[in-house]
Amino acid sequence: MYEHxxxxxxxxxxxxxxxxxxxxxxxxxxxxTKLHPVRSHTGAAEGGINxxxxxxxxxxxxxxxxxxxxxxxxxxxAVETLAQDSPEDTMRLEHWGMPFSREEDGRVSQxxxxxxxxxxxxxxxxxxxxxxxxxxxxxxxxxxxQVYDEWYVMNLATTDEPDPNDRTCHGVVAYDVQSGQIExxxxxxxxxxxxxxxxxxxxxxxxxxxxxxxGHAIAYRAGVPLEDMEFIQFHPTSLxxxxxxxxxxxxxxxxxxxxxxxxxxxxxxxxxxxxxxxASRDVVSRAELTEVNEGRGVNDEYVYLDMRHLGxxxxxxxxxxxxxxxxxxxxxxxxxxxxxxxPGQHYAMGGIETDENGQTNIDxxxxxxxxxxxxVHGGNxxxxxxxxxxxxxxxxxxxxxxxxxxxxxxxxxxxxxDVEVETDADLPVTPGEVGIEPADDGVAADGGVTAxxxxxxxxxVERERERVxxxxxxxxxxxxxxxxxxxxxxxxxxxxxxxTEEGIKKALKVIRECREEYQHVYVDDPSRxxxxxxxxxxxxxxxxxxxxxxxxxxxxxxxxxxxxxxxERQERDDExxxxxxxxxxxxxxxxxxxxxxxxxxxxxxxxxxxxSY
Amino acid sequence: MxxxxxEPETQEAPQDPEMKxxxxxxxxxxxxxxxxxxTSADDADLEGETxxxxxxxxxxxxxAKQEPRFDDFHVPFTKxxxxxxxxxxxxxxxxxxxxFRHSCRQAVCGxxxxxxxxxxxxxxxxxxxELEQPVRIEPLPHQEVVKDLVVDMEHxxxxxxxxxxxxxxxxxxxxxxxxxxxxxxxxxxxxxMSTRCIWCASCVSSCNIAxxxxxxxxxxxxxxxxxxxxxxxxxxxxxxxxxxIIEQEHGVWRCQTQFxxxxxxxxxxxxxxxxxxxxxEAVKKNLKFW
Numbered sequence: 001m002y003e004h005x006x007x008x009x010x011x012x013x014x015x016x017x018x019x020x021x022x023x024x025x026x027x028x029x030x031x032x033t034k035l036h037p038v039r040s041h042t043g044a045a046e047g048g049i050n051x052x053x054x055x056x057x058x059x060x061x062x063x064x065x066x067x068x069x070x071x072x073x074x075x076x077x078a079v080e081t082l083a084q085d086s087p088e089d090t091m092r093l094e095h096w097g098m099p100f101s102r103e104e105d106g107r108v109s110q111x112x113x114x115x116x117x118x119x120x121x122x123x124x125x126x127x128x129x130x131x132x133x134x135x136x137x138x139x140x141x142x143x144x145x146q147v148y149d150e151w152y153v154m155n156l157a158t159t160d161e162p163d164p165n166d167r168t169c170h171g172v173v174a175y176d177v178q179s180g181q182i183e184x185x186x187x188x189x190x191x192x193x194x195x196x197x198x199x200x201x202x203x204x205x206x207x208x209x210x211x212x213x214x215g216h217a218i219a220y221r222a223g224v225p226l227e228d229m230e231f232i233q234f235h236p237t238s239l240x241x242x243x244x245x246x247x248x249x250x251x252x253x254x255x256x257x258x259x260x261x262x263x264x265x266x267x268x269x270x271x272x273x274x275x276x277x278x279a280s281r282d283v284v285s286r287a288e289l290t291e292v293n294e295g296r297g298v299n300d301e302y303v304y305l306d307m308r309h310l311g312x313x314x315x316x317x318x319x320x321x322x323x324x325x326x327x328x329x330x331x332x333x334x335x336x337x338x339x340x341x342x343p344g345q346h347y348a349m350g351g352i353e354t355d356e357n358g359q360t361n362i363d364x365x366x367x368x369x370x371x372x373x374x375x376v377h378g379g380n381x382x383x384x385x386x387x388x389x390x391x392x393x394x395x396x397x398x399x400x401x402x403x404x405x406x407x408x409x410x411x412x413x414x415x416x417x418d419v420e421v422e423t424d425a426d427l428p429v430t431p432g433e434v435g436i437e438p439a440d441d442g443v444a445a446d447g448g449v450t451a452x453x454x455x456x457x458x459x460x461v462e463r464e465r466e467r468v469x470x471x472x473x474x475x476x477x478x479x480x481x482x483x484x485x486x487x488x489x490x491x492x493x494x495x496x497x498x499x500t501e502e503g504i505k506k507a508l509k510v511i512r513e514c515r516e517e518y519q520h521v522y523v524d525d526p527s528r529x530x531x532x533x534x535x536x537x538x539x540x541x542x543x544x545x546x547x548x549x550x551x552x553x554x555x556x557x558x559x560x561x562x563x564x565x566x567x568e569r570q571e572r573d574d575e576x577x578x579x580x581x582x583x584x585x586x587x588x589x590x591x592x593x594x595x596x597x598x599x600x601x602x603x604x605x606x607x608x609x610x611x612s613y
Numbered sequence: 614m615x616x617x618x619x620e621p622e623t624q625e626a627p628q629d630p631e632m633k634x635x636x637x638x639x640x641x642x643x644x645x646x647x648x649x650x651x652t653s654a655d656d657a658d659l660e661g662e663t664x665x666x667x668x669x670x671x672x673x674x675x676x677a678k679q680e681p682r683f684d685d686f687h688v689p690f691t692k693x694x695x696x697x698x699x700x701x702x703x704x705x706x707x708x709x710x711x712x713f714r715h716s717c718r719q720a721v722c723g724x725x726x727x728x729x730x731x732x733x734x735x736x737x738x739x740x741x742x743e744l745e746q747p748v749r750i751e752p753l754p755h756q757e758v759v760k761d762l763v764v765d766m767e768h769x770x771x772x773x774x775x776x777x778x779x780x781x782x783x784x785x786x787x788x789x790x791x792x793x794x795x796x797x798x799x800x801x802x803x804x805x806m807s808t809r810c811i812w813c814a815s816c817v818s819s820c821n822i823a824x825x826x827x828x829x830x831x832x833x834x835x836x837x838x839x840x841x842x843x844x845x846x847x848x849x850x851x852x853x854x855x856x857x858i859i860e861q862e863h864g865v866w867r868c869q870t871q872f873x874x875x876x877x878x879x880x881x882x883x884x885x886x887x888x889x890x891x892x893x894e895a896v897k898k899n900l901k902f903w
Binding site: 039044053088091099103104105125134135141142178208244245481525528532 | 795
């Protein structure tokens with residue numbers, strides 16, 4: 001058994017930042033990650049980091065833009081924390097050597113981004129995430145922080161009190177992908193989940209193959225609610241054949257969207273008369289699909305993004321990476337022809353419910369980054385707001401887990417007196433685990449309050465060993481890839497940009513079928529050495545649980561807000577829906593409840609307004 | 614446990630046809646059309662055909678795979694198919710034990726460098742249509758093979774860490790005052806290419822010197838040193854410290870400018886040029902002391 005004060009799961013932007021912060025606060029810190037840190041998907045982020053750095057800009061403007069962008073589903077204390085902390089945390093990256101793009105006077109450059117009232121997106125070419133990831137890994141190396149890379153975290157070790165709010169997390173169980181060895185990792189002070197997004201629940205996604213919602217699923221099954229899962233961002237400019245992302249930076253620099261008739265549809269059809277291409281991402285994605293649905297798409301599938309008029313010099317200076325991506329993955333030369341683009345799954349606004357210190361309702365369990373929902377993005381994330389979230393809330397979670405006092409959080413977590421329970425959801429099938437095994441959910445079977453941490457970890461390790469043996473001992477059945485493909489297709493067909501009650505119900509039925517099929521899943525590869533078959537079989541189970549929460553949230557939220565559009569009710573319903581959707585595993589019988597959004601900031605209240613761009 | 618993969622013994626073990634899709638209808642069509650022998654073609658020519666892959670297999674734990682061999686896979690071609698798409702298809706449809714690292718699918722995570730038709734390439738960035746068939750896919754040469762296409766990266770990481778790969782300036786401005794270190798556009802441009810490294814290890818795998826001298830820092834680590842040594846934001850004494858590291862016995866002077874690293878780099882980093890630049894800097898520094 002390994003033992004550290006703070007265990008960080010995942011080593012992308014949020015995980016690395018959390019580890020650095022916990023280490024600086026004096027904790028013995030380790031990163032446990034299924035990928036070597038530099039392989040993490042933060043590296044694929046292109047656009048930049050929103051930070052109010054310049055005179056004339058102000059954190060309050062950043063907070064206002066973010067609240068508006070969230071369609072008033074962001075919690076003001078979290079949004080204001082993001083806007084306040086981002087400038088200093090962004091500057092710290094510069095002090096760590098981040099190669100930001102520069103102005104003539106040597107200062108860091110900033111550019112306009114969708115939904116921003118000031119050009120505050122700080123960037124390093126069109127490869128900002130790559131640099132952010134490498135710079136932070138460099139700092140981890142500098143500090144000698146221990147990294148267990150290619151260790152896949154299978155479960156949490158959590159006590160089993162009946163009320164999840166009373167539970168404590170004492171560590172994780174992971175297996176060494178290279179050797180197949182399964183071990184416990186005891187965390188004396190806290191476990192921080194920083195496992196990234198669940199994009200692999202969809203089949204056309206900008207997300208990496210590793211983005212399988214592992215942290216979401218293990219926290220969910222241990223008793224942490226998943227929040228606002230229905231809010232999935234579909235990025236308006238992904239390449240049609242692969243889903244590879246073309247940065248919003250292209251539009252930020254002046255790139256133009258055309259339909260098949262050569263019309264600049266964002267203006268000509270009135271989708272966004274003021275901001276045009278630089279409207280918020282949800283607005284642009286719906287506009288593109290509407291063009292396609294109304295017969296003005298190219299090949300009935302996509303639209304064009306044109307940057308030729310920016311000129312070779314500017315493109316090479318600020319968007320060079322885009323040229324490579326368009327050439328390598330779509331065979332298009334962005335200097336001489338427009339690039340085909342369509343909406344692709346890109347980001348999950350929702351996630352593991354936390355407060356502004358990264359804490360969940362389970363003692364000792366934290367989450368930060370895309371896997372978490374603080375919530376700063378609410379119904380829709382603005383471009384350039386994901387990277388500051390990683391560094392701001394990664395840092396806060398790391399510090400808090402290491403014992404620093406960050407003050408009392410204003411955001412509540414877990415089931416409590418302030419929630420409203422959903423009682424009449426019209427579900428087509430029973431959600432939750434089929435054939436659930438006793439204590440399958442990372443909580444102690446027989447420990448409870450009296451469990452000592454080590455005994456709890458040992459039992460959790462034993463359970464995962466048994467699970468692996470079962471999966472590997474079976475000689476036939478269904479393979480994970482078949483189930484995963486079915487799940488991804490259903491989510492893309494029915495829980496996409498445009499959603500209907502009927503479609504979402506179909507998706508829930510397919511998810512149920514996937515659960516049933518998963519009862520017969522088996523691992524064909526008999527080897528303990530680098531068994532990716534086994535790892536992906538675990539990941540597929542996580543995807544099923546996460547996909548179900550996305551579909552459940554989408555079904556119950558009968559309104560149109562941010563990225564969530566419903567055919568039956570195509571307007572925002574502030575009277576009934578200024579609240580977060582929370583889904584709790586509840587021992588395999590998921591229940592749904594709601595918590596009011598916090599619109600009261602430090603000094604002002606963000607009154608919901610009509611959101612136009 | 615592992616085998617040093619120089620020239621793997623090619624053992625063309627006959628495969629269970631069902632497992633490898635050899636009896637699929639698509640494959641029948643492919644065999645009749647004789648596409649297997651075709652050389653490079655563009656997408657249109659391959660539409661509706663299958664692609665013939667020969668993939669290196671090895672697993673120290675599984676009896677049938679302890680002796681390295683090549684397996685044949687025939688996968689249906691789709692427009693824009695990359696080498697990574699092809700091996701993923703083979704794994705998901707034919708043999709779930711086929712093992713390789715991959716993640717982002719867009720040439721930024723650096724996980725999927727393979728030896729494809731005799732050259733180090735990123736699987737995700739290499740179009741199948743540009744390759745001669747059968748497409749031969751092997752793990753990176755000169756690295757220990759863990760299993761199939763997975764190599765042990767520990768030595769690579771050790772070499773990267775040996776050059777103190779982190780920014781060093783104890784005297785940065787006050788972050789809370791939001792003050793940055795100034796850097797000229799020219800200086801940023803000078804280090805730009807070097808900062809694009811994705812740690813895929815293609816360069817090291819292609820390097821003859823690294824193959825013969827295990828302690829040689831290698832092109833990736835030296836490029837990392839260049840990235841910092843040329844960054845004007847670091848003080849002069851740090852630069853001198855960096856030059857001392859890279860001019861040691863197994864440092865820059867080992868490079869014989871064969872340019873193989875530069876040729877295979879998927880991010881077009883002029884690695885040889887950067888190594889040469891550091892040699893010049895080291896000479897300049899040493900002249901100062903005389």
